[in-house]
Amino acid sequence: MAAAAVGLVALCLLFYFLFYRHQQNPRIEFTKVTTLAGLNGEFGEPFGVAAKNGEIYISDGESGKIWRRSNDGKLSIFAENLHTPSAIAFDKNGDIIVADSGSHAIKRVDKSGAVSIVAGIENQPGDMDGDALSARFNAPIGLAVRQDGAIIVADTYNDKIKIIRDGTVTTLAGSNRGFAEGKDAQFDTPCGVAIWKDGRVIVADSGNKRLRMVEANGVVWTLAGSGESEYIDGLLTSAAFVRPMAVTVSGTGEVFVADNHAVRAIRNRSFAIVETLSRARAGFTDGAPHASAFNRVSGLTLDEAQNLIVADSDNGAIRGFSTDASNTESLLPIKHSVKTDSSEFRGLQPGRWPYDPPEAKRDIAGTLGEIRGEIVDDKSQARFHNGLDIAGNYGETAYFIRDEKVLLPIAAENFGTSRELLRMPTLGYIHLRLGRDSSDKPFADSRFQFTSSAEGKLDDVRIPRGAKFKAGEAIGTLNSMNHVHLIAGPSGDEMNALDALIFPDIFDSIAPTIENIAFFDEGWREFETAASNRRIKLSGKTRIVVRAYDRVDGNAERRRLGVYRLGFQILRQDKTPFADPNWNISFDRNPDAAAVSFTYAKGSRSGATGETIFNYIVTNHINGDNFREGFFDTQALNNDIYTLRVFAADFFGNISSKDISIEVTK
Numbered sequence: 219m220a221a222a223a224v225g226l227v228a229l230c231l232l233f234y235f236l237f238y239r240h241q242q243n244p245r246i247e248f249t250k251v252t253t254l255a256g257l258n259g260e261f262g263e264p265f266g267v268a269a270k271n272g273e274i275y276i277s278d279g280e281s282g283k284i285w286r287r288s289n290d291g292k293l294s295i296f297a298e299n300l301h302t303p304s305a306i307a308f309d310k311n312g313d314i315i316v317a318d319s320g321s322h323a324i325k326r327v328d329k330s331g332a333v334s335i336v337a338g339i340e341n342q343p344g345d346m347d348g349d350a351l352s353a354r355f356n357a358p359i360g361l362a363v364r365q366d367g368a369i370i371v372a373d374t375y376n377d378k379i380k381i382i383r384d385g386t387v388t389t390l391a392g393s394n395r396g397f398a399e400g401k402d403a404q405f406d407t408p409c410g411v412a413i414w415k416d417g418r419v420i421v422a423d424s425g426n427k428r429l430r431m432v433e434a435n436g437v438v439w440t441l442a443g444s445g446e447s448e449y450i451d452g453l454l455t456s457a458a459f460v461r462p463m464a465v466t467v468s469g470t471g472e473v474f475v476a477d478n479h480a481v482r483a484i485r486n487r488s489f490a491i492v493e494t495l496s497r498a499r500a501g502f503t504d505g506a507p508h509a510s511a512f513n514r515v516s517g518l519t520l521d522e523a524q525n526l527i528v529a530d531s532d533n534g535a536i537r538g539f540s541t542d543a544s545n546t547e548s549l550l551p552i553k554h555s556v557k558t559d560s561s562e563f564r565g566l567q568p569g570r571w572p573y574d575p576p577e578a579k580r581d582i583a584g585t586l587g588e589i590r591g592e593i594v595d596d597k598s599q600a601r602f603h604n605g606l607d608i609a610g611n612y613g614e615t616a617y618f619i620r621d622e623k624v625l626l627p628i629a630a631e632n633f634g635t636s637r638e639l640l641r642m643p644t645l646g647y648i649h650l651r652l653g654r655d656s657s658d659k660p661f662a663d664s665r666f667q668f669t670s671s672a673e674g675k676l677d678d679v680r681i682p683r684g685a686k687f688k689a690g691e692a693i694g695t696l697n698s699m700n701h702v703h704l705i706a707g708p709s710g711d712e713m714n715a716l717d718a719l720i721f722p723d724i725f726d727s728i729a730p731t732i733e734n735i736a737f738f739d740e741g742w743r744e745f746e747t748a749a750s751n752r753r754i755k756l757s758g759k760t761r762i763v764v765r766a767y768d769r770v771d772g773n774a775e776r777r778r779l780g781v782y783r784l785g786f787q788i789l790r791q792d793k794t795p796f797a798d799p800n801w802n803i804s805f806d807r808n809p810d811a812a813a814v815s816f817t818y819a820k821g822s823r824s825g826a827t828g829e830t831i832f833n834y835i836v837t838n839h840i841n842g843d844n845f846r847e848g849f850f851d852t853q854a855l856n857n858d859i860y861t862l863r864v865f866a867a868d869f870f871g872n873i874s875s876k877d878i879s880i881e882v883t884k
Contacts, residue, residue: 243470243471244470244486245470246468246485247543248495248526250504250506250540250549251496251504251505251507251510251537251538251539252504253554254274254287254291254527254535254536255276255287255291256530256536257554257556259556260285260293260534261278261534262279262280262534263278263279263280263531263532263643264516264517264530264531264535265277265305265516265517266303266304266305266316266529267306267517267519267527267528268308268314268519269519269522271522273286273287273289274286274521274527275287275296275314277303277305277306277316279302280623280625281298282298282299282300283295283296283297283300283303284296284297284300284303284306284314284327296327297327297331300320300325300333301320301321302318302320302321302625302683303317303318303319304316304358304359304360304516304683305359305360305362305372305410305411307362307363309367310365312329313326313327315336315361317360317361317372319358319683319684320357320683320684321338321341321684322338322341322342322344322355323335323337324336324355324361324369324371324382335351336350337355337369337371338353338355339354343356343357343375344356345373345376347386347387349386350382350385355371356375356376356667357374357375357683357685358372358373359372359374359410359627360372360408360410360411360422360464361411362412362413363413364413364417365413368381369381369382370390370411370419372408372411372421373392374408374682375407375667376392377393377394377407378392378393378408379405379411390436392405392438395669397428399438399439399440401435401437401438403432403436405421405430406426407423407424407425407627407628407680408422408424409422409424409464410422410424410462410465411465412465412466412467412473417434418431418434419432420441420465421465422462422463422465422475422476424628427462428440428442428443428444428445428459428462429462429465441454442454442492443462445458448460449480449482449498451482451493452492453490453492457491457492459482460477460478461478461628462476462477463478463514463627464476464516464517472484472486474518475492476517476529477515479500479511479512479513479515480497480512481495481515481528482494483495496508496511497510499511500532501553502530502533502556503551503553503554504551504554505550505552507539512528512530512533513531513533514530514532514709515528515530517531523541525540526538531625532708532709532710533554533556533710535554535556556711557807558644558707563713563719564717564718564720566620567620567621567689569719569721569722570619570689570722571608571619571721572647572704573610573614576619576690576722577723578723579724579772580609581609582608582609582770582779583607583609583701583777584603584605584701585606585714585716585780585782585805585869586602586605586715586780587602587603587714587805587808587809588603589602589603589780589823590602590603590824591824591825592823592824593819593821593823595820600814600815601814602808605648605704605715606703606704606714606716607702607703608704609701611696612656612696613656613695613696615692615695616647616696617689617690617693618647618687618689618691619689620644620689621688621689622643622686624681624683624684624686624687625642625643626683628680629641629642629681629683630652630680630681633652633676633678634676636649636699638694638697640681640693640694643708644708645706646704646705647693648702648705649700650694650697651694651696651697652681653665653666653679653693654676654679654695658676665681667680667681667682706719707807707808714805714806717806727771727870728769728868728872729868730766730767730768730769730866730867730868730872730874731766731769732764732766732864732866733765733766734764734765735763735765735878737756737763738761738763739760739761740758740761740849745760753880753881754879755880755882756850756882757884758851759850760837760850760851761837762835762837762862762864763833763835763836764784764866765832765833766781766784766832766834766874767779767780767781768781770868780832781805781832781834781866781868782804782806782867782869783801783867784803785799785801785802785803785864785865786799786800786802786837786863786865787799787800788850788855788861788862789860789861789863789877790858796855799865802838802839802848803834803836803838803839803840803841804842806841808842809840809841810842816835817834817835817838818832818835819833819834820833837849837850850862852882853884855882857882859880859881860880860881861877861878862880863875863878864876
């Protein structure tokens with residue numbers, strides 16, 4: 219009976235969404251996306267946003283500050299000395315209420331910027347209702363304030379929705395972690411809440427990849443999302459989310475959702491559907507809404523003019539979907555770059571290896587930009603390796619190499635698999651048993667929060683937003699991959715770790731090996747292999763493919779690594795350069811994911827087993843986000859005999875070259 223009642227309520231409300239609401243309320247129309255603040259690196263991690271009287275307030279989880287953007291666009295610090303502030307909202311008195319995740323408390327910032335505790339005990343995690351100043355939370359992330367002054371809290375790692383009212387904290391919905399509807403509902407890492415009509419609360423249920431609705435009596439049902447991890451638009455029951463993080467509701471009942479890298483919505487239309495307003499791929503682009511790109515959207519709010527304000531966390535920016543139709547001159551895409559300076563990154567903290575002793579050199583087992591998988595044809599699903607593999611022994615303890623605190627609400631992923639990982643703000647660690655030894659026994663470290671199955675077997679680990687770690691503290695033990703895959707740089711701006719980090723006692727005197735050079739026309743028909751040692755006749759546009767690999771001093775000969783830079787040069791018969799070398803391929807930063815097939819030719823492969831082959835298309839241009847097709851065009855040369863010189867360089871400055879005699883014929 220209870221389940222039937224819940225289903226009936228859900229159907230009635232869906233009917234309202236589908237057929238009635240659009241007739242009563244207009245749809246907000248956005249004209250463009252612009253960047254409002256953050257292009258000069260002011261923020262550490264903008265997370266929560268609130269707007270009032272033309273001003274925007276921003277929580278900065280990295281620095282522990284609340285910023286204010288005034289009407290004239292100027293930024294100032296409004297409050298500081300918070301731990302890891304997340305969602306923020308105004309109460310009915312005009313004060314700011316903050317979910318300070320790192321201190322496990324709900325706080326108030328008054329108009330002077332003074333901070334006080336509303337509920338919870340500073341730095342005391344737990345799960346306890348009752349008197350507000352004795353209650354306990356576990357790194358709460360989301361909150362919203364009702365018109366009557368009650369504060370709704372997403373008590374994220376307790377997997378509950380709580381309400382603070384009249385000095386008392388009570389649980390509105392949620393029991394254990396999981397997915398269940400009804401009165402005994404379950405959530406999985408709920409991160410955002412918004413007030414809807416008649417006391418209902420919409421929840422961004424991040425771990426379950428759904429939007430949930432909590433009735434005033436605590437009954438829960440799913441508003442949208444199938445539970446599949448995809449950007450799928452469509453009807454509420456069939457649409458899918460990747461990681462819904464925040465939600466806000468307009469005065470006309472439209473719902474806007476921060477979903478990983480995308481901004482999505484349920485608009486006032488004839489049929490309620492989930493639709494994606496921006497691109498669903500990480501980037502940093504202003505312009506027309508459908509062409510805009512974000513990188514980890516964490517906070518949303520609407521201002522008085524119904525502009526949608528967005529906290530674009532990993533771009534370190536505050537962005538806005540504007541409703542102003544008077545100026546649409548800037549609708550052409552404007553791409554911004556916020557690249558980390560590798561030399562500054564190197565100097566942030568002392569260098570060390572992720573093992574003990576920290577100064578003892580380890581083997582390098584893989585470098586940034588290497589292919590993972592295999593290219594067989596145009597449909598091959600190969601990818602780039604985005605870090606540095608540092609070899610170790612099965613079950614060996616791995617350690618943090620820098621002081622950092624967790625900022626991602628879901629920072630630990632892939633539990634129990636070979637790709638179990640922890641993503642910190644500027645570093646990532648993969649192939650570990652997080653927080654446990656080689657027998658899966660948990661460390662005595664409460665920052666690693668485990669859940670277990672009904673049989674008592676560990677089935678997941680979470681590390682709450684705001685948890686701090688120091689260099690040299692244990693992160694976990696190596697799994698069967700026998701190495702730490704170390705990612706250097708913020709998400710979306712991964713750098714070559716050899717350049718971005720300092721590893722003690724590392725050096726290399728071995729130049730890369732060039733195994734073969736092959737030539738193809740525009741249609742990928744091979745001219746003739748260079749292994750024939752005969753002069754090769756070329757005409758028209760030519761592709762040059764170089765098979766090469768690198769080694770590092772001390773590594774086993776079988777361990778083949780990717781090359782750092784590649785290029786070519788044309789020489790005249792007297793060996794004088796016809797032009798400067800074309801260093802077309804560079805792996806100082808992780809290339810755009812779509813550039814794999816532009817970098818590697820057919821036959822390229824690398825993985826945990828089998829032969830490693832790197833066939834680089836050196837006539838193409840690959841450098842970070844920029845990639846394009848290119849050719850050696852013989853039309854620029856006279857009919858004559860030339861020398862083609864191919865270069866392959868490692869990070870340490872060792873360069874190999876190989877000459878091939880070519881004859882240009884037109």
